[in-house]
Amino acid sequence: MPTRAQINRWRRYLANERAEAALYRELARKKHGEEREILLALADSEARHEAFWREKLGEYVGFPRQPDLNTRFMGFMARRFGSVFTLALMQTAESRNPYVKDEDASSQIAADERIHAEVVRGLAARGRERMSGSFRAAVFGANDGLVSNLALVVGIMGSGVSSNLILLTGVSGLLAGALSMAAGEYVSVSSQKELLEASTPHPKAHTLLPALDVNANELALVYRARGMGEKEAAGKAQAEFSRMALEQAIGLEREDSPGGIDTWDSPSEVVGSPWTAAGSSFLFFAGGALIPIVPFLFGASPVLGAAIALALVSVALMFTGGVVGVLSGKPPWTRAIRQLTIGLGAAAITYLLGMAFGTAVG
Incomplete structure (x- = not known):
């Protein structure tokens, strides 16, 4: 028979898990693709934890109670401000795992919550990268x-x-x-x-490929200068020459070369106006x-x-x-x-x- 302290603690866990599952579903509602799937998977995991505490409480489950103030605040943030701030807060909340020191919690739930912290950390990092x-x-x-x-x-x-x-x-x-x-x-x-701009390949560099000596393979030096190993650079240069020869054989001409030296290893960073x-x-x-x-x-x-x-x-x-x-x-x-x-x-x-x-x- 659980003590009064255990019942209160388990009821708090139950309320928090229920609220966190709803929170992740609310965040998923505003997302699509992979992020939505990840958030829904987290919600399902929290629902399993909710079921664990409901089963443990049994006849002592009582009436639904309010979650912690911190969890309610994160729910408010999810409804009003979206995922960036909420996930950042959730990252901190998931890191404070109360199950680690609670003997009543299963080791699987404790491990789940620690992994959740890493999942949320990754999602929050995505949001920070997208943030202006x-x-x-x-x-x-x-x-x-x-x-x-x-x-x-x-x-x-x-x-x-x-x-x-x-x-x-x-x-x-x-x-x-x-x-x-x-x-x-x-x-x-x-x-x-x-x-x-100084590090970006010249936009017309690929037009020089037909004039290069295939045997001397000067193109491999370009790839090596950009950080490739000798064998990898030679292989990539050979593949580029083969592609060019095939295009010439079938009479294909185009202005840009998607795999050539003009686009390989180009800086992807976008810099705004000064x-x-x-x-x-x-x-x-x-x-x-x-x-x-x-x-x-x-x-x-x-x-x-x-x-x-x-x-x-x-x-x-x-x-x-x-x-x-x-x-x-x-x-x-x-x-x-x-x-x-x-x-x-x-x-x-x-x-x-x-x-x-x-x-x-x-």
């Missing part, structure tokens, strides 16, 4: 603006200047930082595009840097303005830290606290430096 890089740039750019301009505003306030001067300094920091970020992003994306990247960086940084100076735009005194700015920035830092945590598959709460600590720590240091500078000048 501009979204990540938005989070990190806004965070940079928050921390740097808060530190600047609090630091200049520590020197004992007026609200007008604090506002002027904050606006200057916003513009200087945003322009610097935009310029850096423009140079970075432009350089990346140039490097990729102007778009620069504009996005400017706006995201400026958006974050605007928050610390909002109180001073409305004429707040230095002390009151700093207090309001710290409160606003703290909320924003915890939000961006939580988002970073979710996207990286880590607990969002701990990442939010870390982000807050870093931001406020930087502000505290610059405030002390501002006080020291103001005292020295005075």
Whole structure:
């Protein structure tokens, strides 16, 4: 006869397994192809776990109960925001496997849950790859603006200047930082595009194949230069010459060669426009840097303005830290606290430096 503690724990497991099965089915409803099949398979597995706990409870199964708050939150995320954030949260949740240390759980269920964590990790990685890089740039750019301009505003306030001067300094920091970020992003994306273009085979390189000496096999050198071994390069070059000879024999002519040196080992990375990247960086940084100076735009005194700015920035830092945590598959709460600590720590240091500078000048 199970104890009251066991019954409560098993009922909680039952509710969580039922909710997780529904969660995976909800995510699968918005997918297609292989991802849908994987999510439905996970839902079936959770349903088997649900049946295990229902059978174990027997006559003590009781009325259906609510799952854990964390599971309900993930269900809300699945309904409202789709799979990227939800799978990132599920990756963390599946990694915290309560069955490992529970003697009432079978070893098979414990192993299933650990494997689920790896399956979800793979699905979450797919989502992160598909997620636009501009979204990540938005989070990190806004965070940079928050921390740097808060530190600047609090630091200049520590020197004992007026609200007008604090506002002027904050606006200057916003513009200087945003322009610097935009310029850096423009140079970075432009350089990346140039490097990729330099590594991309010439689009008309395949037109040289008919003029090459088949016996000398210069084409094999191209493949070897691109990383193939000597035998593999020779085989691929021979296959290319054979294909070309066959096409000539049947009178086939075409502009592009799908297997030739023009497309082999081409860089697959897609780089956006440097102007778009620069504009996005400017706006995201400026958006974050605007928050610390909002109180001073409305004429707040230095002390009151700093207090309001710290409160606003703290909320924003915890939000961006939580988002970073979710996207990286880590607990969002701990990442939010870390982000807050870093931001406020930087502000505290610059405030002390501002006080020291103001005292020295005075």
